[in-house]
């Protein structure tokens with residue numbers, strides 16, 4: 001099939017593209033490298049296994065190879081530091097960018113898969129979070145550009161399904177980590193690993209009792225493929241993530257143990273409007289997609305640490 005992946009030069013996007021070309025799909029990536037890196041898919045482009053178009057999806061996207069069968073829309077800054085640095089870009093890619101790609105999908109009669117986020121649940125009052133939960137979001141808070149951007153993207157996506165009958169699917173992705181997660185994007189796993197490998201203090205914001213549920217990237221991509229290629233899923237929303245919930249301080253301790261760093265854990269002031277807890281309710285995802293994460297946190301962190309070490313040794317990462 002012909003597949004368009006927006007944001008395919010990013011962390012999750014590049015793994016998705018790799019999996020798609022692996023099974024023989026014809027993949028075109030559209031990315032403006034705002035938070036991604038051409039190096040993430042350079043091996044595929046060089047080998048002529050995917051086409052890369054450097055473009056902002058808030059401008060109209062024209063595909064030289066004709067209309068796609070499926071559009072995966074992943075373009076958007078995703079880490080809190082990135083979307084705080086690029087708040088307008090974040091709102092525009094999730095609104096105008098989503099609109100452009102939905103129009104492209106409509107003209108092509110293509111399926112449309114939106115990479116949404118657990119952030120649509122905000123600081124949740126329901127725990128764990130099922131897809132039926134509407135969320136608890138501050139529309140003028142520090143995370144608003146991302147949260148409300150994604151909520152708009154979801155609303156627009158489902159509107160195209162209702163109004164035009166477009167085959168759309170929404171994946172609400174929970175915290176994901178692994179190789180190619182930019183070392184400087186400010187998210188907790190790359191931060192702790194970078195700090196540990198430099199023997200610098202591991203910075204926990206607040207008292208570290210806030211929780212997240214971390215999914216290894218290969219698992220996540222497996223779930224995205226199920227969402228994208230399953231039959232009879234038009235208009236459906238799925239949580240994708242790992243439901244093994246951990247306090248952030250426990251992740252710091254794990255990274256310390258796995259790297260063997262003597263560096264201490266230090267406690268810094270909490271982020272404003274910190275999300276206190278987050279865990280996907282995977283009941284619907286397991287029942288309908290038959291998908292479950294398989295890589296445990298310890299194993300995933302081991303693989304991720306090994307990747308960062310390998311990149312440093314090869315001189316590809318300045319820590």
Ligand code: NAD
Pocket residue numbers: 006007008009010011012013030031032033034035036037055056057058073074075076077078079082093097115116117118172173174175176177
């Ligand atoms: P990332 O920043 O590594 O990737 C995003 C990609 O989109 C980058 O390559 C970036 O250059 C590109 N991009 C941004 N704006 C663009 C624009 N206007 N035009 C074209 N390309 C643009 O982030 P990621 O972690 O890989 O996230 C991918 C998607 O998954 C995002 O939509 C994100 O919201 C969603 N998601 C990720 C996580 C996670 O834990 N990683 C969690 C929830 C949701």
Ligand code: UDP
Pocket residue numbers: 079080081175186187188189191192203204205206210212248271274275
């Ligand atoms: N965090 C932390 N130290 C860091 C980076 C993040 O304690 O160096 C915490 C952050 O406050 C949050 C959690 O780790 O509670 C996850 O943060 P991240 O930015 O990875 O993603 P979020 O889930 O907040 O979008």
